[in-house]
Amino acid sequence: MLKKEWENHPNNFKMISKRIPQYNAKQIRQRWKNHLDPNLCHDPLDEAEKSFIIQWVKANQTTPNATIxxxxxxxAMKNRFGKLRSENKIKNFWYPKQRSLKPENRIEQEIQQEVDYERTEYDDRNDITSLQLSYESLLLPILSYT
Known part of the structure; x- marks a missing residue:
């Protein structure tokens, strides 16, 4: 039914929602974008596509919590592979992969990224060393007092 309405009113989700009142325009749009669009490829992602997603996110995500x-x-995937994939299909690959990382690995990854950031902020290693020494010098009087 939605496909017939789409043929008569392409990209007019509000008009279609008036004809199908149990769904709002946003629900109809999401259903179309993720399932019904005839241009979508519903086949499972192949290994090359999975690898491309991982590499693309690494190259385009500046920090661990940055927006993808x-x-x-x-x-980019459509240009590279000639297949239109739904946003849901790609997210359904990406997010479980991130959750499957052990928490320690996620923490190590975040620490490494913070260290990389600090290295770009403090190119002079003497600054970092002097910060460490001053921290240690603060601890020594406290420890010797007790």
Whole structure:
């Protein structure tokens, strides 16, 4: 039913929602974008696509908590592989992969990224060493007092 409405009113989700009142425009749009669009490839992601997603996110995500621009990734994948993938399919690959990382590995990854950031902030290693020495010099009087 939605496909017939789409043929008569392409990209007009509000008009379609008036014809199908049990769903709002946003629900209809999401259903179309993730399931019904005839241009979508519903096949499972192959290894090359999975590898591309991982490499693309690493190259385009500046910090661990930075936003991933999924629409840009979808466009890059379509250009590279000639297949239109839904945002849901890509996210359903990405997020479980991140959750499967052991918590220690996630922490190590975040620490490493922070260290890399600090190295770019403090190119002069003497500054970092002097900070460590001053911290240790603060601890010594406290420890000797007790």
């Amino acid at each position: 621009h999924w629409k840009d990734l979808i466009s």
